[in-house]
Each structure stands twice: as structure tokens, then as C-alpha cells.
Amino acid sequence: GRKVLIVYAHQEPKSLNGSLKRVAVEELSKQGCSVTVSDLYAMQFEPRATRNDIVGCLHNSEEFNYGVEAWEAYKRGGLSNDLIEEQKKVQEADLLIFQFPLYWFSMPAIMKGWMDRVLVQGFAHEFPNCYDSGLLKNKLALFSFTTGGSREMYAKGGISGDIRYLLWPMQHGIMHFCGVKVLAPHICFAPEYVSEEKRKEMLVAWAQRLKTLWKEEPINCSPEWYFK
Numbered sequence: 001g002r003k004v005l006i007v008y009a010h011q012e013p014k015s016l017n018g019s020l021k022r023v024a025v026e027e028l029s030k031q032g033c034s035v036t037v038s039d040l041y042a043m044q045f046e047p048r049a050t051r052n053d054i055v056g057c058l059h060n061s062e063e064f065n066y067g068v069e070a071w072e073a074y075k076r077g078g079l080s081n082d083l084i085e086e087q088k089k090v091q092e093a094d095l096l097i098f099q100f101p102l103y104w105f106s107m108p109a110i111m112k113g114w115m116d117r118v119l120v121q122g123f124a125h126e127f128p129n130c131y132d133s134g135l136l137k138n139k140l141a142l143f144s145f146t147t148g149g150s151r152e153m154y155a156k157g158g159i160s161g162d163i164r165y166l167l168w169p170m171q172h173g174i175m176h177f178c179g180v181k182v183l184a185p186h187i188c189f190a191p192e193y194v195s196e197e198k199r200k201e202m203l204v205a206w207a208q209r210l211k212t213l214w215k216e217e218p219i220n221c222s223p224e225w226y227f228k
Contacts, residue, residue, distance in 0.1 A: 002214070004028050005093035006037045009100040009111040016146055016191045016199055021099045023203050024144075027210040036089050040110045046082065047113020053080050071121040079120070086118045095213075096141040096180065098170075102148070105166045115174050124178040131221075134179020140218065141175045143167065144186040144206070151189040163187060168226045171219075181218035 006024055010017035021037065028035050038045070046052075049066050058064065059072040073079045079087075090096065100107050107115075119125070125134050147154065147163075154163035163185075171182045186209060188202045219225055 001032045001034050002094045003092050004033050004035045004095045004097060005089045006035065006097045006099055007040065007111065007114060008037055009040045009098075009108045009114075011041050015101075016188060016202065017099055017101055019203055020144060020146075020188070020206055023207050024097060024099070024210060027207050031211075036093070038086060038089060038114070040114060045110055045114060047110045047116070049113070049116045053083060053117060054078060055080055067121060070117075074120050074122040083117055083120075086114065087123055090118065090124075090136070090139075093139060096139060096175075097144055098141070099144045101146045102166070105160075107145075107170060119174065119178055130177050130179070132179065134177060137179030137181075139180045140183055141171075141180045142183040142186060142213075143170055146188045146191050148192070149190060150193070154189070164226045168223075172221060172223075172226065176221045182221055183213070183216050184219055 004024075006021055008017070008021045010021075012018060025035050025037065049070070051058075051064060051069075053066075054069050054073045055078045056073075059069055070079065077084075098107070098111065100111055103109075106112065121127075122135075124136050129135055149160055152158055153160045154166075156162045167185055171185070175182050186206060188206075191199050191202060
């Protein structure tokens, strides 16, 4: 059975994001996948990268450099328990699904904090092992999110610009950098401004997509995909 980790960032279980997460758990479990959810708000996940992430002595006690310290701590098994726990979930997963509402053209701070703290050097990347040779290269990722703006606003020529531009830092700068292959994003545009009927259709469309998800080819992770 395949393993899936859903990293979920929404405060309200009854929200559309909460329902999308629930649909993914149900549908993938039905397929025989083993599904784990990191519900960041419920876990009160700490988004700030601080000295508390390093257990024991620092590599350089004179001057604190988070990147260096986290890398050294990872090598000696000296990261804080919450990080070790999340890294273990990532390590075991074949597929990572990120479920969230788009905030200010990006992911919520709590999810960005998860990226900052969990995907440390040595675990997710280690130069020159990045992009196609990133350390997480046998994994897939999918960004599933809701927007405040309509599809037209996020079209090429729309006021917000092509939605793909916003995906560049998340999909390319984080996932692809760590070697993860990226599936096409799943976007629910402006759910707050549509009928209950339309929201139900959004959930059905997600369930349908999940049925054949494992047959999908990853997107071509080149700048052309984002900026053509």
C-alpha cells in the first residue's frame, strides 16, 4: 500500500479546506493507501525556526546560524522531537498533499514554518544534491488550495496574474529543489462566492481526480511551465 502525508493548514474543520482534506483521507484510504494527516493548527505547530529546534550543544556557540545548526543537529540526531516526527512522516510518504487556503499569494505562515523547519539541509537537500538530485527524489507532491479571487483574476492577463506564477516558489523553489516530483495543482477558485451546490461539485471533482491520481504524470518542472 502507498503512503500519503497530508499537511493541512486550516483553523476550521467545517471549512471547504477541511472537507477537501476529509475527502482525500476517505478516497485514498479506500484505495488501500495509508494516510497520515499533520493538522498544523490542531497540533499548534511552531512555525518559527529558533534555537529551540536544536537539542544540546550548538556547533558554534559564538554566533547562531540556523541553517548550519539545523544541518549539524540533523546529522547527529539532535533536532527537536516535533521535527524528527515530521521528518519521519515525510520519509515514509510516497505522496505529500499540501491542503490550505491561499494567503497573500502564498501558503499560510504555519505551513511555511513547516517547510522552513522540517526540510532542513541533510534531510531534504544537500548541495549539489538539489532539484533533480534532491534528497527526496522518489516522492510526489500536490498542492491543493482554495483562493479568494476568481479563476478570471488568476488568468494570464488577469489582475492577479497567472496562478502559475504564484506556484513557482512553492512547487519549484521548495518541492522541486528537494527533488520531489510535482503533480498539477488542485485549485478551488473563490469557494466563498459560489453556491453550496458549486462547493459540493468542487468536492466531487477532487474525489474523482483522486481515483486516478497515481496514473498522473508529474508536471514538467522547468521555468517554461510557470512562465510560458
